[in-house]
Amino acid sequence: MEEDCCVTQLIDGSGEFNVAGFENFMKKVNLADCGLSYAVVAIMGPQSSGKSTLLNHLFHTNFREMDAYRGRFQTTKGIWIAKCIGIEPCTVAMDLEGTDGRERGEDDTAFEKQSALFALAISDIVLVNM
Ligand SMILES: Nc1nc2c(ncn2[C@@H]2O[C@H](COP(=O)(O)OP(=O)(O)OP(=O)(O)O)[C@@H](O)[C@H]2O)c(=O)[nH]1
Ligand SMILES: [Mg+2]
Structure with missing residues (x-):
């Protein structure tokens, strides 16, 4: 059976931390057993620049990607995490909401x-997708 990457929303669009979801993620991927030997890789960049698609291809995760046949819209809301499949040591991929989106408007840049x-503080590697 293929390993589950356990895609979980860590922080929602309003900035709320998903405590129960993260605890469940920790349990499912056995993060506690990794001790300190795990890595975090995050991606940031403009909306619809292909961030989720790139992570899915690089790390065999299952982040939601925009379906262009259904229209162009914001896909990743808030911050999502998933376990990278087939990568040692244990690596967690973090998919950030795109910047410069129409949904939040020009003035709401707080998120x-x-x-x-947040990504710079907790990640070992931050990919900037332009
Ligand atoms: N032609 C082309 N299309 C791509 C490429 N990468 C991603 N796409 C398409 O671009 C669209 C947006 O991709 P996503 O991965 O959802 O982009 P995103 O940056 O995660 O978007 P948000 O989460 O909304 O910020 C999808 O329809 C992808 O299929 C690429 O390298 N070439
Ligand atoms: Mg995305």
Whole structure:
């Protein structure tokens, strides 16, 4: 059976931390057993620039991707995490909500600033997708 990457929303669009979801994620991927030997890789960049698609291809995760046949819209809301499949040591991929989106408008940049700082603070690697 293929390993489950356990895609979980860590922080929702309003900035609320998903405590129960993260505890469940920790249990499912046995994060506690990894001790300190795990890595976090995050991606940030403009909306619809292909962030989720790139992570899915690189790390065999299952983040939701935009379906262009259904229209162009914001796909990743808030911050999502998933376990990278087939990568040692245990690696967690973090998919950030796209910046410069129409949905939040030009003036509401608080979430993108805070999520960028959060990603820089907790990740070993931050990919900037332009
Ligand atoms: N032509 C082309 N299309 C791509 C490429 N990468 C992604 N796409 C398409 O671009 C669209 C957006 O991709 P997503 O991965 O959802 O983009 P995203 O940056 O995660 O978007 P948000 O989560 O809304 O910020 C999808 O329809 C993808 O199929 C690429 O390298 N080439
Ligand atoms: Mg996305």
